[in-house]
Amino acid sequence: MASFAANWLVPRMSRFAKLYPQIDIELETDSRIVDLKREPVDMAIRHGLGDYPGLLSVPLIAPELIVVASPQLLQGRAPIKVPADCLAFPLLHDLDRADWRLWFEAYGGDVSAQLPGPSFSDDHLMVKAAVAGQGLALVRDTYADDDLRSGRLVRPISIQWPTNFAYYAVSTAAALQRPAVAHFRDWLAYEARTDSRNS
Numbered sequence: 001m002a003s004f005a006a007n008w009l010v011p012r013m014s015r016f017a018k019l020y021p022q023i024d025i026e027l028e029t030d031s032r033i034v035d036l037k038r039e040p041v042d043m044a045i046r047h048g049l050g051d052y053p054g055l056l057s058v059p060l061i062a063p064e065l066i067v068v069a070s071p072q073l074l075q076g077r078a079p080i081k082v083p084a085d086c087l088a089f090p091l092l093h094d095l096d097r098a099d100w101r102l103w104f105e106a107y108g109g110d111v112s113a114q115l116p117g118p119s120f121s122d123d124h125l126m127v128k129a130a131v132a133g134q135g136l137a138l139v140r141d142t143y144a145d146d147d148l149r150s151g152r153l154v155r156p157i158s159i160q161w162p163t164n165f166a167y168y169a170v171s172t173a174a175a176l177q178r179p180a181v182a183h184f185r186d187w188l189a190y191e192a193r194t195d196s197r198n199s
Helices: 002-019 083-088 099-106 123-131 141-150 179-198
Strands: 043-048 056-059 064-068 091-094 136-140 160-162 166-171
Touching: 002 043, 002 123, 002 141, 002 179, 043 179, 056 179, 064 141, 083 099, 091 099, 091 123, 099 136, 123 136, 123 141, 136 141, 166 179
Parallel strands: 091 136
Antiparallel strands: 043 166, 056 166, 064 136, 064 160
């Protein structure tokens, strides 16, 4: 969730503060799943399929995986025209190292060989490694938006890979009885809708 917070939520927080200056948000990232029924937490952002028994969830964003690289990494090399061309570059992986293999399989690439390259516990770190020219990264589009807009990253191949997972704002019915929590949840949903209309 640190990547979601750093790349999507935090850049938008000033807009919430302008709308609701009387509401203070305490933002904490944690890799464990918070028990909203037992812990003193009003809301969580979860990445999954949206089925959270006993909780109310609102879909936010459903990122797609894209290939990104620094322009310097690509300079002077043959262009990437088909997925197999990516194998000529170092590949940056997430911790379970599954995304590249699944991406190659989805687009007909031969992945019988080991896919070498460093792995990262956080997509934010992987994006930073791609910006530094360390390899091609297969990351959620929302995590690379700023670097793509600034030109620090480019998309060497235009294939997008939809994921089955989305980000959800999740809370208990009791927490949503408090206006501050309801306002924040509604604002998150509005920001997500605005994003989807602008993409």
